[in-house]
Amino acid sequence: GAAGVSVAGAGVGATNTIAVKTRAAIDGDGASGVKASGIAIAAKDDSLITASVGASGIAGSGAGAASVGVAVSLSFATNTIGNTVEATIGNADTGVTSTTGDVSVEATSGGSIKAIASAASLRIGGAGIANVQVSGGGASAVNIITTSTRAVIAKAAGQTALNKVTSGAALRVAATSNQDIDATVVSLAAAGGGAGIASVPVAIGLSGAQNIIGSWRTT
Numbered sequence: 001g002a003a004g005v006s007v008a009g010a011g012v013g014a015t016n017t018i019a020v021k022t023r024a025a026i027d028g029d030g031a032s033g034v035k036a037s038g039i040a041i042a043a044k045d046d047s048l049i050t051a052s053v054g055a056s057g058i059a060g061s062g063a064g065a066a067s068v069g070v071a072v073s074l075s076f077a078t079n080t081i082g083n084t085v086e087a088t089i090g091n092a093d094t095g096v097t098s099t100t101g102d103v104s105v106e107a108t109s110g111g112s113i114k115a116i117a118s119a120a121s122l123r124i125g126g127a128g129i130a131n132v133q134v135s136g137g138g139a140s141a142v143n144i145i146t147t148s149t150r151a152v153i154a155k156a157a158g159q160t161a162l163n164k165v166t167s168g169a170a171l172r173v174a175a176t177s178n179q180d181i182d183a184t185v186v187s188l189a190a191a192g193g194g195a196g197i198a199s200v201p202v203a204i205g206l207s208g209a210q211n212i213i214g215s216w217r218t219t
Contacts, residue, residue: 010057011074018047021084024107026096027156033094037168038101043087044108045147049079052116057137067131071191073121076140081111083147087175090156095164103167107151107175117141118186119207131200135191138206143181145213151175181211 024043026034057073087107089096096103121137151173153165165171187207 006069008057008071009073010055012053012055013076013078014051014053015078016049016051017080017082018049018111019080019082020045020047021086023084023086023088025086025088025090026092027088028091029094029096031094033164034092034096035099036097037099039096039098039103041087041089041105042108043085043106045083045085046110046112047081047083047147048112048114049081050114051077051079053077054116054118054120055139056120056122058122067133069132070134071121072136073119074138075117075119076142077115077117078142079113079115079144081113081145081147083109083111085109085147085149087151089153089163089165091159092163092165093159093161095166097166098168100168102170102172103165104170104172105151105153105174106172107149109147109149109176110178111145111147112180113143113145113182115141115143115181115183115209117184117207117209119205120188121203121205122190133191133201134204135189135202136204136206137187137189139185139187140207141183141185141209143183143209143211145179145181147177147179149175149177179213181213183209183211185209
C-alpha cells in the first residue's frame with residue numbers, strides 16, 4: 001500500500017503490600033501480680049514478597065511508500081512491607097516475677113522482598129521509500145521495607161506507677177531486625193529497518209530500581 005503502519009504495545013504491573021501488627025505483651029498484672037518459674041514474651045514476624053513481572057512487544061510492518069512501526073513494552077513492580085513487631089511489659093505495678101528462670105522480652109523481624117521486572121521490545125521494518133522503526137522497552141521496580149521492631153519494659157499510656165519486674169535469673173530485653181531486598185530489573189529493545197531510500201531504526205531501553213530499608217527502630 002501507499003503506507004505501512006503497525007503499532008504494538010504491552011504492559012504489566014504488580015503491587016504487593018504487607019502491613020500487619022504482631023504484638024506479644026503483658027499489659028496489666030492484676031491484684032496479686034504475675035508469677036511463674038520463667039517468663040518469656042516473644043513477638044516474631046517473617047514476611048516475604050516474591051514478585052515477577054514481564055512484558056514483551058513485537059511488531060512488523062509490510063511494504064509501502066512509507067513504512068512506520070512502533071513497538072513498546074512496559075513492566076513495573078511495587079512492593080512494600082511495613083509491619084509493626086512489638087514485645088512489651090506494661091501496667092505491671094504490682095509485680096511480674098520469675099522465681100527461678102529468666103524474664104525475657106524479645107521482638108524479631110525478618111522481612112524479605114524478591115522482585116524481578118523485565119521488558120522486551122522488537123520492531124522489524126518492511127520495505128518503503130521512507131522507513132522509520134521505533135522500539136522501546138521499560139522496566140522498573142520499587143521495593144520498600146519500613147518495619148518497626150520494638151522490645152520494651154515501659155509505662156503504658158495512662159500508667160503512673162513504675163513497673164515492678166523481678167527475675168530469678170537473667171533479665172533480657174532484645175529487638176532484632178534483619179531485612180533483605182533482592183531486585184533484578186532488565187530492559188531490552190531492538191529495531192531493524194527494512195529496505196528504502198531512508199531507513200531510520202530507533203531502539204530505546206530503560207530500566208531502574210529503587211530499594212529502601214528504613215524507619216525501623218530498636219529500643
